[in-house]
Amino acid sequence: MIVAEHLTKKYPTRAGPPHWVLRDVNFTIPPRLSVGILGKNGAGKSTLLRIIAGTDHPTSGMVRRDVRVSWPVGFGGGLQGSLTGRQNAKFVCRIQGRESEADEIMQRMQDFAEIGTAFDEPVKTYSSGMKARLQFAMSLAFEFDVYISDEVTAVGDANFRKKALAHFQSLVGKAGLIMVSHNEQTLKDYCKAGLLLHEGQAYWYDEIGDAIDAYKAKSAT
């Protein structure tokens, strides 16, 4: 379960008055539920996601987590170009404290990414598609209670996208997903509930369809 209590985040601005991204936001995400976060550009979706993932601090308030939360699925900044896919993968196994099972986990990554022998080549030689596949596989090879995704579920070619979707659907009931996306279809495919961010406030919807409708109504006004 992830509980946000009186979550507030503001950024200083040059003009003087701070920019309030989140203002006293409260919500509870039950275990194993997939939630889509909606909102306009700059509404604070990514900020909220980072706070949930524990890599950003709120100005006040807090997020309580009693589950293992992933890093953003498909996150790629951490790849060191001159190291091989395997070396990068091993690094992630180590920081996750799973070094003893690293071989197994890396086998899963290799199978999922389907990049063949390139796994043992330096990452800088990868095409962008191969890189995306590796990044995706790196996240999914670990069993988290909640996966986090920021606009990157649509990577790779059509086949790979299908595989990724199938993988997430196989996780339904086993793990939760919190994702940010502007794509209506993606949200409907992946998510059950919705959280709409609008002018610093968060609105919870049990059905993603309702959240999308509300989002459209809010952005129309």
Place this chain on the structure above:
Amino acid sequence: MSGRSSTHIMLSVWKALLLREATFRLFGTRAAWAWLLLEPLSHFAFLTFLFAIVRQRVVGGIDVAIWLILGLIGFFTFRRTANQMGGAIDSNLALFTYRQVLPFDAIVVRGVLEGLIMLVAFILVTLVMALIGYDVVPDRPLMVLGGFFGLWLLGGSLGLAVAVGGVIVEETRQIFSMLMMPLYFISGVIFPLSAVPPQYREILMLNPVVHGVEAMRAGFSTYYHASDGLDLSYLYLCALCLLALGLTLYTRFAKAIETT
């Protein structure tokens, strides 16, 4: 919750970062490990050449080659450690997306790695000197190591302060690099401080780097005429004060540092 203790997480992150960073530093580019040695060695070659031209074979009672090697290794340990640690946050920004990796981990690991690299370089150079026929057995080995370790600690403390300072005031690193150049010349690394008139030397002795460099030489040979006022504890005092400053700044600005 993963059920790992904070210490456990920190140690596995340190191990992961150290191995990753070491692989990159040593094998990231073609013969990267050779370039690590080449920088101090090129300075050494050039300076021995200069001293050969002026026909100076002995400085302060020890062979000029030994004098230079000890000074250069000591100073480069200090400078590289400070440099590497100072840039640790910027070059590892992407890794902080993994919740387990904190800027502090990246800074510490870089310092440890740099110390290890310089220690290996030191040993290698000593072995080569021994092969060429120099007497490389120091009279007081602990004093040599004390100077070396002190310079590493000073560099590390400075590096931590620079890394943290860089988050608070962006220009910190530029100012730091500007100061490093003159420091090379006034630390008695390539220019013996005994040639400086006493009234000015006293001022130069305020620089803690001098004490580390001179201690390494004095430890090598009891016959070495070190600069007056050589005091290894002064180096350690400076290093620990800087370390306290760096840690305090880090704690105070932890939130800002960890959200960069």
